[in-house]
Amino acid sequence: MSTSTTTANPSFETVDGWSVEEVRNFLKSKQNKFSLTDDEIEKFKNNNVNGSAFLLLTEQRLLNFISFGPAINIAEFVSQLNSQ
Numbered sequence: 001m002s003t004s005t006t007t008a009n010p011s012f013e014t015v016d017g018w019s020v021e022e023v024r025n026f027l028k029s030k031q032n033k034f035s036l037t038d039d040e041i042e043k044f045k046n047n048n049v050n051g052s053a054f055l056l057l058t059e060q061r062l063l064n065f066i067s068f069g070p071a072i073n074i075a076e077f078v079s080q081l082n083s084q
Helices: 012-018 020-029 038-046 068-082
Strands: none
Touching: 012 068, 020 038
């Protein structure tokens, strides 16, 4: 896992270029912060969520495949990225 995806919040441009595996690695590094289970992290990989797809996630979309708490946490994070 590269340190660029784990040490600080990435920029919009950085996330936009991520592969599915880089999204998975980032979520793994933020697992406690976002209250994600291992199974929920794998759902991002199984649904082929790359960086550009990650930036389009909304709370409503997230609720289709992960629980409420993580959905809110990730939606807020994505909103902050999109406002950069």
